[in-house]
Amino acid sequence: MSRERWTIFSLAYITGLLATGVWGFPNPHPTLQQWLFVIVILGLLPFIVAWFLKQFSVRCPSAKFWLGVSLVAILGAIYFQFRVPQPSVNDISRIFSKNTSYYQFVTVSGKILSEPRLTSNQGQKFWLKAQKVDLNSSDHSDAKRVSGKLYVTIPLKTKNQLYAGQTITITGGLYKPRSPTNPGAFDFRAYLASQGTYAGLKGERIIHLGNVPFWGWWKLRQPIVNSFTQGLGSPEGLLLSSMVLGRQAVDLSVEIRDLFMKTGLAHVLAASGFHVVLLLGIILRLTRNLSPKQQLIIGISSLFFYGGLTGLQPSICRAILMGTAVLIGQTVQRKIIILNSLLLAATLLLLWQPLWIWDLGFQFSFLSTFGLIVTIPPLMKRLDWLPPAIATLIAVPLAATIWVLPLSLYKFSILATYSIPTNIITSPLITAISIGGMISSAIAFISPILGSFVVKILYYPVYFLIKLLEIIVHLPGSYYAVGKLSLGVMLLIYVILVLIWLNPFWQRYWKLAALFSLGLIILPIIYQNLTLIKVTILEAKSNPVVVIQDRGKVSLINLGNEEAIKYTILPFLSQQGINKIHAVLVFDSQSIRDWLIVNPYITVDLFFHNVGETQSNSHQLSSGQIIKLGSTFIELVANQPLLVSFKLSNQSWLWITQNIQKQTLPQKALNIPNLAVLWSGKSVSLKQLIKLNPKVAIANSSYIPKKVRQELETRNIDFYWTRQDGAIQWTPKKGFITTGITGEQNEF
Structure with a gap:
């Protein structure tokens, strides 16, 4: 052929x-x-x-x-x-029936499939191959044989050291993963399903732990990581380990991971083609006096050994296959067409694991490599007035970014503004650190003590890299939300990129094409800021979060705790392209402190709170006071019971955050026209709710009495329940719509 x-x-x-x-x-x-x-x-x-x-x-x-x-x-x-994975007949997720809750206390026995890693809340997580499950017996005599994988989390306080390959018996809560109820939130259920997992286990106590396995890649990897940590301390030692072995091999702190992500250097922490190129360069340099056949054997062996150390992730597999092609071409003295080798690597990997086509790491790896192959040559021609070394420093990150950016914006809606300059500035330092780390890891593999001594040379370069990134990430506008890029716009941008690559006509007018592509990203944000009027009720565990968008003026009611800010509010604001909030009303001053700790880029003009100490950039709101923002009016109606009203366009809202069973409603809360009532908490007085005479009722609660739902239906009051319907949105044209999922869609 x-x-x-x-x-x-x-x-x-x-x-x-x-x-x-x-x-x-x-x-x-x-x-x-x-x-x-x-x-x-x-x-x-x-x-x-x-x-x-x-x-x-x-x-x-x-x-x-x-x-x-x-x-x-x-x-x-x-x-x-x-x-595509599907749960087997005896998969552990099958123990849930349609009448059971999403959470059930069990004892599970199985085999640990992956090395435990830190979670964002300082616990441990790992994959478990389930073998037996016991639902209620104290002596585990009723244990049933099961199959399938579990996503397990356990508290970090557990004293036992866990290793991949160990058998374990653990008690805890088995749960069904739920799809996201809020726009922009991470789809945990889909992620687990893509890994062939349909249930999770929140572990509480380890009952039995088997012997440490005789063999595992972690046994070869751990001496290197320990040597780096002993020589450099933390976080420098762990960061160097990640830069050499990839982030799958070590437990990096959330702060370091976020620092590299926010500056556009997340790829540095993942074993990829960059590492393989450096490794191949070192190998070819050291074996330059050997025959081509000997170089081939040593090179391929080293590449696959390195792949085992880092873990067979899509990016490293791609790099190993392309590196092998280069070595074979050098041995048989044939020129390798890099683009063909990239296509061959993609085809082979997708024949082996076709599901990787939707793996984000796989997509980023091939897009960035493709960009380097086809875009660096024309960029180097345009930068020929610069010294070759400097031109290369500019062309490499620019070429990769051009092809990765549309997919990144589609997936994350966030732009690391200084990504390209940061890559250019740090490239020499990162290369030097990576080469030094590889040499040090080889020494540490032979002698951990000697390795911990040699690696000390890299302390100041690694320390300087961290401090440099900390400066960059605190620069104004270092992190910018551009909003959700639609699938159609993303595909159109890639079509334009391909036309510029292949067609001479488009190559002549690449500037106009680039401006057009930029307009596809920016103009929707500008249009939204000029025209959008929308209220969104985000589902949260205790009290919901209200986001009001009024032609570019954005206000929030309630922030919740640190978890709600990180996993509910920020993803939604990023998806909406919101970088500034003009007013925030909170009911707990701790929320302001949590916001300032967690929030990386969104500025707030002024915080309002009803209780607690006044802090900088905050103002205490008394009963009856009104916040006016554009055409939005927000009023703290009363503190006891806590009532907040707000009005946008022709729609009025009243938020009840406490039980008003025995309390009298203020007169101003009655007879509000076109009213939507939002309540949170365990219960609500049906009598008081009817007295308000709402057109719409929205509940943010774990349970709604049947009597309440029947009465609302009888009175033709539209009813929404955030736990079932997900986030609720209102616009003047469409009225109230749901954005979440129904309970039936959560069933397996």
């Missing part, structure tokens, strides 16, 4: 895998309509491409060949779906 035909078949297979995005991943049961749509599209697409090529007088293969291309694409989609 010719190289061109092999390329077409590989692209057809990858296209078939991408076509499964029509029904989303992970989705083990696509509908018949979805299958028919994908099959028709994949069946026709190759012939459309052939017709298009003929219009440009390109010689094309026969129709029989294009039929084969269609079959490959369709088989790719079928193969992908065949590999």
Whole structure:
């Protein structure tokens, strides 16, 4: 088969895998309509491409060949779906029936599949292969045999040291993961399902722990990490370990991970092509006096050994395969076409694990590498007036960023503003640290004591790198929310990038194309700030969070605790492209302190609070006082009971945050026209609720009495329950809409 035909078949297979995005991943049961749509599209697409090529007088293969291309694409989609994980008949998630809650106390026995790692709340997490589960017996005599994987978290105070491969018996709460109820929140349920996991375990106590396994990659990795930590201390030693072995190999603190992410250097902490290039350079340098065959054997052995140390993540697998291709080409004295080797690596990896097509690490790795291959040459031509070393420092991060940025904005809605300058400035330092770390790790592997002594040379470079990034991350506008980039806009930008790469006409007008792409990102934000009027009720454990958007003026009512700020509020604000809040009303001064600790980039003009000490940038609000922001009016109606009203456009709201069973409602809370009542807490007085005469009732509570729901239905009051409906949004045109999921969709 010719190289061109092999390329077409590989692209057809990858296209078939991408076509499964029509029904989303992970989705083990696509509908018949979805299958028919994908099959028709994949069946026709190759012939459309052939017709298009003929219009440009390109010689094309026969129709029989294009039929084969269609079959490959369709088989790719079928193969992908065949590999999508599904819970087996005796999967541990099956112990939940439709009538049970999402949480059940159990005792689980199984085998630890991964090295325990720190969670954001200073616990430990690991994957567990479940073997037995006991629901209620004290002597575990009723234990049932089960299968499947569990996502396990345990308190860090547990004294036992855990290792991959150990058997363990642990008690705790088994739970069903829930899909997100708020826009922008992380879909934990989908993430676990993509890993073949359908339940989690919140461990409380370890009952039994088996012997430490005789073998494991951690046994080779741990002496290196310990040597670095002893020589440099923490966090410098752990950071160097991550820069050499990847973040999967060590427990980096949340602060260090966030620091590198916010400055656009997250790739430095992941074992990738950068590390493999450095390793190959060191190996070829050390073996330059050996024969090509000996270099090949040593090089391939070193690459796969390094892959084992770092863990076989998509990015390192891609780099190892491409590095192997380079070594083979050098041995047989043939020039390797890097773009072909990238496609070959992608095809081989996706044949082995087709689900990686939706792995973000896989996508970023191939996009950045593709960008380096096709974009660095034209960039270097335009930078030929600079010394080659400086031009390379600029071209490498710029080329990678151009191709990764659209996907990054689509997934995270956040832009690290100084990413490219930071990469340019720190590149020489990071390269020197990484090379020194690799040499030190080789010494530590042989002699940990000697390694801990040698690595001390790297203390000040690593320390300086951390301090430099801390300065950059505190610069004004270092982290900017651009809002959710739509799938269509992202794909259009990639189409433009491909046209600039392939078409001379687009290459001549690349500046206009770049401005057009930038407009696709920026103009929706500007339009939203000028026109959007929206109220969003975000579901939270205790009290909900109200976000009011009034033509660029943004106000918040309630912040909640640190967890709510980090996992509920900030993701939503990022998705909405909000970088400034004009007013925040809180009911606890601790919320202000939590906000200032957690929030990385969003500024607040003024905080208002009803109780507690007045802090800097805050103002105490008394009963009856009104906050006016644009056309938004927010009033603290009363402190006892705590009532807050707000009005936007023609819609009025009243928020009841305490039980008003025996308390008298203030007169101003009665007879409010077009009223929506929002309440939180365990209960609400039905009598008082009816007295308010609302058009809409919204509850943020774990339980709603049946009597309340029936009475609201009888009186034709629209009722929403954030626990079931998720976040509730209101706009003048659409009225009230739900953005979350229903309870039925949470069932397996």
